[in-house]
Amino acid sequence: MSHATTDAAPQPAGNANLLLVLLKARTFIALIVVFAFFAFAAPNFLSSANMVIMSKHVALNAFLAIGMTFVIISGGIDLSVGSIVGLCGMVAGWLMLHGIDPGFGWTMHFNTIEICLIVMAVGAFIGAINGFLITKLNVAPFIATLGTLYVCRGAAMLFSDGRTFPNLTGNPEYGSHTFRLIGAGSFLGLPISIWMLIAVAVVAAYISRRTPLGRYIYAVGGNERGAALSGVKVNQIKMFVYMFSGLCAALVGLIISSQLVAAHPATGQTFELNAIAAAVLGGTSMSGGRGRIGGTIVGAFVIGVLSDGLVMMGVSSFWQTVIKGLVIIAAVVVDQAQQKLQARVALQAEAALGK
Amino acid sequence: MSAERHPVGLRIRGGTKVYPGTRALKAVDFDLRMGAVNVLVGENGAGKSTMMKVIAGVEQLTEGQVLMDGAEVRFNGTDEARRHGIGIVFQELNLFPNMTVAENIFINREITRGRVDIDMSAQREETRKLMRRLEHDIDPDAMVGDLRVGQQQIVEIAKSLAQDARVLILDEPTSALSAAEVEILFRVIADLKRQGVGIVYISHRLEELIRIGDYITVLRDGAITGARSMQGVDVDWIVRAMIGEASKDFAKEVEHDYGAEIFRAEDVTLPRIGGGMAVDHVSMALRAGEILGVYGLMGAGRSEFLECVIGRHPHAGGSFFVDGRPLKARSVAGRIRRGIALIPEDRKNDGLVQMLSIRENMTLSSLGAFTTGFHMNLSKERGTVRDFVRRLTVKIASMENPVSSLSGGNQQKVVIGKALMTRPRVLLMDEPSRGIDIGAKAEVFRTMRKLAADGLGIIFVTSDIEELMALSDRIVVMSNGRVTGEFDRRQATETAVIAASAKGHAPANMPPANMPKEEIA
Structure with a gap:
């Protein structure tokens, strides 16, 4: 990028535009660079087995990051997603092993689809609690979701007194034996969880670009007062983003418990931070109003490829953490530079018109 | 000296x-x-x-x-x-x-x-x-x-x-x-x-x-x-x-008759934080095609009154009528649907979402018009924006640029475009000429005239007395949250308007709330 600056100095406008294109594509460029680096440096990095494993890792973070992106664009934050992952995994495990006992002397058991729907409803419900605290009770998003973070984690522990639900293989009698497929199955060569990610990402991208709901999410994050005066139902929009984020977390809970064939209450700790990192790396502004689903997914891939690649190279996990942190900081610094440049280019265009 | x-x-x-x-x-x-x-x-x-x-x-x-x-x-x-x-x-x-x-x-x-x-x-x-x-x-x-x-x-x-x-x-x-x-x-x-x-x-x-x-x-x-x-x-x-020598001429180009009463506000109240009333039992009526100027000093409750009409303050009292039918909707969206649109005084904080593009700002209140089910027709949106940009002569390089890159006058036109896209019957304009240059101002005023001639009812708030005298068909003066004067355009004089606007600000012996209006007019 420094190359571009020195190179095209005689044509300031063209130079700025080229630089802007490079800056806009920076996360993508970063992904290519990281990918190319590990292709050379890490043995077996390009093997298809490794690709599948890596994409499964990335998918988990990407789900959370998509939900997080909507929340951050709307001007909020959702710290509770990691705990929702844990709690939803436990709910799934409980339903598989014990079913529900309504107290009539018999027990309801569920098939895989029903379990998925119930768990997703639980995730969305916790998101709704977040939304309710934030919109109706005026709790700051940071605090409200921090509270639900603790509550959900504690609730997950209470499910099993802190123990793991093992052997979630399901029971063909109840139709829950297919539960394993969520994490282990594949379709047309791609794991099911990747197909789910593609579906969620397409829906989320569609919502953000082509529906009034998406437009309102951006407007609320950009200027809540202005949006409200324009007739946007701010509370409904906020409710939606937190519920959607909870739903995404529930999906991750399902996938993890299926992959591990077990549910552990501590699953998902610090996942929320990875999700925030992916969103920020993808160009989402923490002050709201700006961000792209596509950017977030690329961001999730950068983080995922980076950590898996470093593992394969045998870099110590302590250094991995340091490197991840540096990458995130660098991303935000570059993002600020892009914003400044973008504003300047737009101003120049409008000023030129004014003359 | x-x-x-x-x-x-x-x-x-x-x-x-x-x-x-x-x-x-x-x-x-x-x-x-x-x-x-x-x-x-x-x-x-x-x-x-x-x-x-x-x-x-x-x-x-x-x-x-x-x-x-x-x-x-x-x-x-x-x-x-x-x-x-x-x-x-x-x-x-x-x-x-x-x-x-x-x-x-x-x-x-x-x-x-x-x-x-x-x-x-x-x-x-x-x-x-x-x-x-x-x-x-x-x-x-x-x-x-x-x-x-x-x-x-x-x-x-x-x-x-x-x-x-x-x-x-x-x-x-x-x-x-x-x-x-x-x-x-x-x-x-x-x-x-x-x-x-x-x-x-x-x-x-x-x-x-x-x-x-x-x-x-x-x-x-x-x-x-x-x-x-x-x-x-x-x-x-x-x-x-x-x-300048060529005094600004906002005078009516075409005379037109007013239609039936299009909007009425009755007994609007809004309590002020820290006691008292920001809007104190205000009533006013507006006919189709009429421009009603609301004058008053800072803090007279003019902007607050408009905000009550658009539904920003849920705890405001009073009742509103559009076309004779009561306006029951409490939410801003509901009121916009009934044909009320507000152009707020504070463009930056209330009127626009600065980081969004010109296009996204303009259509924010009227996305329903481009949406079938939940799918938005983006090319139809762009077409409509292009149309409004031309009609309002907004000078822009691209409708995808952030609205913050525009000058004040052009930003104001974007806000006006946003309000007009909702097809309002009643347009509320709060200081529509604040912070914009003289050319843009004249264009905004021309637009107001044209809209009124097309049968819109306009209530506009201003602190510029010349603007008030030149544009209004009728003048209402507010002071300390109350209506303290009402004038027809032909009878109004600057002195009388200013005198009415100072009422309630007198140091001692505050005039009673129900002072007869004839005394001023």
Whole structure:
């Protein structure tokens, strides 16, 4: 990028535009660079087995990051997603092993689809609690979701007194034996969880670009007062983003418990931070109003490829953490530079018109 | 009033200031005389505030220089200007509502013991002295947020006094003050003059300027159109210099008849934070095709009334009727659907989402028109935006640029476009000409005329009396949250309107709420 600056100095406008294109594509460029680096440096990095494993890792973070992106664009934050992952995994495990006992002397058991729907409803419900605290009770998003973070984690522990639900293989009698497929199955060569990610990402991208709901999410994050005066139902929009984020977390809970064939209450700790990192790396502004689903997914891939690649190279996990942190900081610094440049280019265009 | 008695303390030579999209100052030469009141006058957007911001170090000149005592100075911030003895009282209050009066007055210049420990009692004592000088009884420990706007203005003035400024700039200091408070302020100004302080006084109240000013400078459209000593200056001269020979002509081009009553508000109330009523049992009616001007001083409750109509305040009382049918919707969206649209006063914070594009801002209130089910037709959206951009003559390079890159006038047109896209029956405009240049202003007014001729009802709020007289078909005056006067366009005189707007601000013997309207008209 420094190359571009020195190179095209005689044509300031063209130079700025080229630089802007490079800056806009920076996360993508970063992904290519990281990918190319590990292709050379890490043995077996390009093997298809490794690709599948890596994409499964990335998918988990990407789900959370998509939900997080909507929340951050709307001007909020959702710290509770990691705990929702844990709690939803436990709910799934409980339903598989014990079913529900309504107290009539018999027990309801569920098939895989029903379990998925119930768990997703639980995730969305916790998101709704977040939304309710934030919109109706005026709790700051940071605090409200921090509270639900603790509550959900504690609730997950209470499910099993802190123990793991093992052997979630399901029971063909109840139709829950297919539960394993969520994490282990594949379709047309791609794991099911990747197909789910593609579906969620397409829906989320569609919502953000082509529906009034998406437009309102951006407007609320950009200027809540202005949006409200324009007739946007701010509370409904906020409710939606937190519920959607909870739903995404529930999906991750399902996938993890299926992959591990077990549910552990501590699953998902610090996942929320990875999700925030992916969103920020993808160009989402923490002050709201700006961000792209596509950017977030690329961001999730950068983080995922980076950590898996470093593992394969045998870099110590302590250094991995340091490197991840540096990458995130660098991303935000570059993002600020892009914003400044973008504003300047737009101003120049409008000023030129004014003359 | 010779030049020797009032030496020039600060000069601007060839001062030019360019903002994106506009030239706010065009090679101005300005002399600031010490020990005198230098009056600065001009329309909204003429460049007065910009020039003062340059002197106070808030903005820097694009070209030209500022000279103090013959040497060029360049202020890169307010504290540099402050070190040269320049104090400014901004039009928008720059106070911290969460801090006490004393803390505000000594912000960034705290009286300390050993540079660490703030000497609260000394600050309190100083504040009390300042307040005595300003003949006000404001507790140094009161929270600024709890004070009336007028009292806050006094605090702002006290803050500048505390800095022992050699040059004191007062940008519309009296806009929120009562008559008695204005008298006190004038006494303080006279006192400062005797001490040799050079005062710059910006105001829209022409009589006030003639009374207090020693020198006058008139700005129009970023250029100085008149500068002289105040002797022999009358209102006519000022107005001519302000608006030029070709007086602005907003007069009706076509006469049209008004339709049936399109909107009525009955008994609207809105409690004020900290007691009292911001909107106090206001009723008014509007006919189709009519432009109703609402005039009043700052804090008279005009904007709050419009906000009640659009549904921003859920706890507001009263009832509204559109086309004779009661308006039951409580939400802003519901009211927009019933044909009410608001163009807010504060473009930046209420009117626009700065980081979104021009297109996204314009359609924000009317996305339903481009949506089937939940799918938005983006090309239809672009087509409609293009159409409105042309109709409203918005000057833009691309509708995808962020709206923040536009000049004030073009931003205002985007806000108007947003309101019109909802196909309103009643358009509420809050200070539609604030902060936009004269060309854009004329276009906005032309648009208003055209909309009214098309059968829209328009209620517009303004503090510019000329604008009010020229545009309104009917005038309602508000003061202290109440309606204090109602005039037909043909009968209204500036004096009567201003008299009505001062009602309730009288120092003693507040007139009763139900004062008969005939008395004013």
